[in-house]
Amino acid sequence: MSDSAADRIVIDDEVLARQVQTLKGVASRIGGITGQAAVSLGGTSFGALNSYLVGPVNHWAGRSAECVSTAGEFSTRMADGVATARTIFAEFEQQTVALLKQIDAAS
Secondary structure, three states, rough: OOOEEEEEEHHHHHHHHHHHHHHHHHHHHHHHHHHHHHHOOOOOOOOOOOHHHHHHHHHHHHHHHHHHHHHHHHHHHHHHHHHHHHHHHHHHHHHHHHHHHHHHHHH
8 A cells, every 4th residue: 555544535625615605605595585485466466357366376476485485494404414514524534534543653
């Protein structure tokens, strides 16, 4: 073996950091549009003959807003999960490198 195993362990922290930032950005952008999806139409929005459409359209607009909000929450939760994984990977990497150095020193 030409290199120590400790020298070849690589967990790309930059990739994880970019992923966290991307997910946080998505959550922020989604949060900014949630209110827009929840806008209700007035009773005469489709005219008197089509006023029956307002209730269902408002219902589905509300459901759409819920979906958008849930997507934002999921993005935030994924960002938190990746950030936690990033911390755990870094700690594990440090512990593993230290252990492999001890093994190399003993041999």
